[in-house]
Amino acid sequence: MLWARLWPEEPRRILRKKPSPRRQLPRQSRRLSKSPLPRPRKSSPKRRKKPSPRRQLPRQSRRLSKSLLPRPRKSSPRRRKKPARKRKNNRSQTENNRMRTSALTYKAIRGILSGIFLIAYLAFAVTGFAQSPFRARVSGEAITALDGVGTGFSAGALLRISNPHLLEFSLKGTLTDYTLDNDSSLLYLSPELTCRYSYEIAHNIKRSSVFFGEAGLGYSIPLDDENDGGIFPVVHAGYSFKPLPIIDIEFFISARPMYPYGSSDDLASVGGGVGLVFQFGFKDQDGDWVPDWRDTCSNTLRGAIVDEYGCALDSDGDGVFDGIDKCQNTPWGCIVDEHGCPIDSDGDGVCDGLDLCPDTPSHIKVDSTGCPLDSDGDGVPDYRDNCPGTPLGCIVDEHGCPMDSDGDGVCDGLDECPQTPTGFVVDARGCPLVAPVERDEIRDAYDASMNIRANAMQRLDNIAERLRAYPYRVVEIGVYTDSEGSVIYNINRSTRVAEKVREVLVGRGVDVEQVTIKGYGESDPVAPNSSAEGMRQNRRIVFKYLKDR
The missing domain is CATH 2.40.160.20 (Porin)
Known part of the structure; x- marks a missing residue:
């Protein structure tokens, strides 16, 4: 009856059973009925014996085949089983x-x-x-x-x-x-x-x-x-x-x-x-557990972690998807292999792509940029620096030692006076303790016969020393005269005096190219030429700084 309800179109014979006594009772007393009908016993079909090999031969040759065919084994007669006793149905x-x-x-x-x-x-x-x-x-x-x-x-x-x-x-x-x-x-x-x-x-x-x-x-x-x-x-x-x-x-x-x-x-x-x-019907071509109808990245590599739209995630941005990336949190910019792990060609612990010194020798300590450590910052790594305590800013040689071109004890790079001659005492800046020539004036420097006076010679000794201390500074020697004589005469006279002064300075060790001469004649007087004292004051020598050579 259940198959008839569930499958009304089932192509099998539905056997109608006789209504049980409970169905014939009123609905109210069906639950009280306790006498179900016994099920009929099914009889098993009899088995048909197979014919013996002799029975399969023609009747005429059965006698001749007795010696050829094996005799069938005689089976003992079956004992008839006693009919089983009917058990009483004691079930409730x-x-x-x-x-x-x-x-x-x-x-x-x-x-x-x-x-x-x-x-x-x-x-x-x-x-x-x-x-x-x-x-x-x-x-x-x-x-x-x-x-x-x-x-x-x-x-x-x-x-x-x-x-x-x-x-x-x-x-x-x-x-x-x-x-x-x-x-x-x-x-x-x-x-x-x-x-x-x-x-x-x-x-x-x-x-x-x-x-x-x-x-x-x-x-x-x-x-x-x-x-x-x-x-x-x-x-x-x-x-x-x-x-x-x-x-x-x-x-x-x-x-x-x-x-x-x-x-x-x-x-x-x-x-x-x-x-x-x-x-049912979950179709996922690339195997990322996102169905194809929602997968916007249909060719995702197998094993990659994807978002809700099926596109692979790359948390560290190294180009290898999460799930395949065996080295998570790779620093940004590192060159990685197919497994997402950083490549370090020189083995210094800084990945390629961030390593500014990719050819660092092995077993050398490096900084965060992958370059060998340089404790004093002189540009020579510590493993090649023979002078590790070089002051910052000094120019060093290939061994990391400071260079001192003028030998004044102050390294190049920190020496503000890099051409100081030997023998001069210098300060911390590398400059001599004497002051350079900026503008110096010697009045009453020579007489009317163009002879340099003794007091002027003492001043010239000091100026010569200062010029030698700063050999790269170019100074002009300007000579002025009084108004005695014509203008051209005074210009020629002042030029001859300037030549004498230059000879004195060169004789005291000043480079000839460090000084220039010029005769100004009677121009720009500093005192009136009406008196002898004023004329002496106008006969003067002026040293003026021009440039560095």
Whole structure:
């Protein structure tokens, strides 16, 4: 009868059974009946013996074949078994009901699963194993009545029509078995159509968690012929966890009436259970657990971690995707190998791409840029620096030692007077302690006969020393005269005096190219030429700094 209900188009003979005595009784007294009919004993068909080899030969040659064919082994006569005694059926009506309920339950579950696999196969055939919105669930649920009159168990299978949003429709088949306190049972086969709304609380590419609520209607089909069927409402709520994109594990609670709508009894029940959901038709060409219809990066390397759109992630930006990258958190700019690990050609601990000195010898200490350490900052690494304490700013040679071109004890680079002659005492800047010639004037330096006076010669000694101390400074020797004589005469006279002064300075060690001469004649007097004293003051020598050579 169960196959006739579940499969009305099943191409097999359905044998009609005679109505049991319980069916002939009134509905009220069916539960009190405890005398089920005994099942008829099935008789096994008799086995036909195989003919002996002699029987397969013609009749004329049977006698001749006695010596040729082996004789068949004589079998001992079988002993007839005594007929088994009929055992008395000492089982109670409750046990008979439970055995029959178990058999019906097995058949109902088999029918539900067969229907689900048939629907799934048709869905695959229609969609061509492409994007499929179907999900199947197998669940179990423990049920109890609110008034405490019984408990039960429900097992079901579900097909869910999914969509990209959080609203889904489900078609479910449930087999429910209630056991009441009076040892009677209620067995229903219930198809249900529900609508489900999910609220996502955590989302990941491969894992997500949602709370869901579900409501709908079902139709109960009684399998024990003692109760009424009909429409009933059902409500579910629960939590779903997705360990894999194609598998959901659901924990839920439900509420439904124990008797369908329109029944004479009115009793509600609640229950809780767990279900396992599997998605059919999950097509993922690149194996990144993102379905092809949502995968915007369809050729992702296998093993790479992807985002929700199927594109590979690269946290450290080294060009090797997460999941394949064996060296996470690689510094930005490093050159890496195929496994995402930095390459260090010179083995100094600084990866290529950030190493400013890629040819550092092995076992040499380097700084953060990959260059050998240079403690004094002179540009020569410590492993080649023979003078490790060089002051900062000094020009050094290839061995890291400071260079001192003028030998004054102040290294080149810090020497502000790099051409100081030998023998002069210098300060910390490398310059002699004598002051350079800027502008010096010697009045009454020579007489009317153009002879340099003694006081002027002493001044020239000092100026010669200062000029030698700064050999790179060029100084002009300018000579002025009084107004005695003509202008041209005075210019020629002042030029001859300037030549004499230059000869004196060169004789005291001054470079001839360090001084220039010029005769200014009677121009720019510093005193009136009306008196002898004023004329002496106008006969003067002026030293003026021009430039560095």
